[in-house]
Amino acid sequence: MQVTVFNGSPRGPKSNSHLIAKALLEGARQAGAQTEEVFLIQQNIKHCRGCFSCWGNTPGICIIKDDMAALMDLYLESDYVGMATPVYGMLMTGLLKNFTDRFLPLATPHIRKNEDGSFYHQGRVKHFPRQFFVANSGFPGAHNFDLLKAYYEMAKKAGESPIVLEVYRNCGEALQDPRGYDGPIREKIDQFYHALKKAGSEMVAKGRVSEDTVKEIHIELMDDEAYMAEANRYWDGQIQETKDQ
Ligand SMILES: Cc1cc2nc3c(=O)[nH]c(=O)nc-3n(C[C@H](O)[C@H](O)[C@H](O)COP(=O)(O)O)c2cc1C
Numbered sequence: 001m002q003v004t005v006f007n008g009s010p011r012g013p014k015s016n017s018h019l020i021a022k023a024l025l026e027g028a029r030q031a032g033a034q035t036e037e038v039f040l041i042q043q044n045i046k047h048c049r050g051c052f053s054c055w056g057n058t059p060g061i062c063i064i065k066d067d068m069a070a071l072m073d074l075y076l077e078s079d080y081v082g083m084a085t086p087v088y089g090m091l092m093t094g095l096l097k098n099f100t101d102r103f104l105p106l107a108t109p110h111i112r113k114n115e116d117g118s119f120y121h122q123g124r125v126k127h128f129p130r131q132f133f134v135a136n137s138g139f140p141g142a143h144n145f146d147l148l149k150a151y152y153e154m155a156k157k158a159g160e161s162p163i164v165l166e167v168y169r170n171c172g173e174a175l176q177d178p179r180g181y182d183g184p185i186r187e188k189i190d191q192f193y194h195a196l197k198k199a200g201s202e203m204v205a206k207g208r209v210s211e212d213t214v215k216e217i218h219i220e221l222m223d224d225e226a227y228m229a230e231a232n233r234y235w236d237g238q239i240q241e242t243k244d245q
Contacts, residue, residue, distance in 0.1 A: 001204055003028040004074055005037045005082040005134070008096025012039040016136045016172045017084040023193040024082065024134070024167075027200025038074070040095045043067040047098055054105035060124050061105060068102050075103075076125060080164070080203060084134035086172065090147045092135070120158040128161035132203070136172030138231075140224040144170055165199055165209045171221045173231065181222065181230055188221045195219075 005025060009015035018037065025035040044067045053063045062068060075081055083100070085092040106128075107121035114120060133152055137144035145168040156163055174181040175189060195216035199209045221227075 001033040001080075002078045003033045003035045003080040003082070003200070003204065004078040004129075005035075005084055006071070006075075006096070006099060007037055007039050008083065008085040008093045008099065009039075010041050010093065010095060011086075012041045014176075015086065016169075016175045017086055017134060019175050019193075020134050020136060020167060020169060020196060021082060021084050023196035024132075024200040024203075027197035027202075028080070028204045029200075030197070031201040031204035033079075033204045036074070038071065040099050043071065045071070045095075045099055045102060048101040048104060052104075052109070055107075055109035062102065064102075071099075072103070072105070075129065076106075076127070078129045080132065081129040081161075082132045082134055085148075087135055087137040087139075087144050087148065090144070091151065092148065114157055116157070118154070118157050123160045128159070130203075130207075131159075131161045131163050132165035132167070133163065134167040134169075136167075136169040136175070138173050140171050140222065140227040142170070144168075164203055164207070165214070167196070167199075167217055169217075169221075171227050174221055174227065177234075181227075185222050188219060191219060192217065192221065 003025060005021040007015065007017050007021055009017040012018070021037050025037060028035050046064050046066050046068075049064065051063070054061055083096060085096045088094070106124050108124050109121065111119050112122055135145055135148050149166075149168070152163065152166060169175075169192070174185060195213055199213050199217060202209045202213060
């Protein structure tokens with residue numbers, strides 16, 4: 001079984017997204033899976049040109065010659081695929097969005113209608129991998145993922161691959177930062193990683209992640225006010241005097 005994460009953080013291997021993905025993949029490996037994490041920032045992925053050649057002239061094939069063809073193969077060969085992103089401007093990064101736009105060749109051109117009045121394009125291939133999503137935000141609080149959740153709700157209606165797990169980690173910068181996030185939060189972070197590993201194992205061994213594990217993943221790492229105070233204190237120490245403009 002192959003589990004692959006496509007990491008859409010511009011920080012690549014230094015990202016909080018990677019810390020989360022790493023724990024999930026470790027769990028998946030413990031349950032017997034082969035795993036890989038692809039850092040999209042290290043790949044040559046051009047923007048979709050919107051030419052629709054992949055629907056008309058070259059069905060199923062994108063005419064752009066870059067790393068995307070190999071990544072698409074990896075996507076299709078995987079049993080589980082995770083899309084990881086930090087919250088950027090309330091949504092995903094441009095890197096991840098650009099990557100997902102390039103999946104157009106996997107859809108057929110005709111428009112179909114769902115019962116609820118939404119529309120979609122049917123998939124071109126028989127087997128799509130199961131998916132999971134990983135997002136982390138720099139803000140504390142509950143609303144950082146509202147747009148991403150709405151996006152994934154739509155994606156569920158449009159897509160043909162079941163979604164087995166969604167991770168929405170607020171206070172993301174507390175995961176790796178040498179700020180003052182210490183003390184009891186270390187314990188919480190360990191619990192978080194432990195739950196992620198469990199989720200990775202459950203995914204591979206059982207095909208689903210239990211509600212209890214999902215709950216454990218979403219434990220509060222830190223009180224909102226304390227996180228905000230620490231983040232603001234950190235930036236007070238970082239901001240350089242600027243020359244007059
Ligand atoms: C351009 C930019 C936009 C951001 N927008 C948001 C945002 O809308 N909400 C939020 O909570 N954090 C925002 N952040 C903070 C990141 O989500 C946060 O630093 C995250 O932990 C980075 O994760 P990574 O290490 O996986 O890239 C933004 C950061 C950048 C650089």
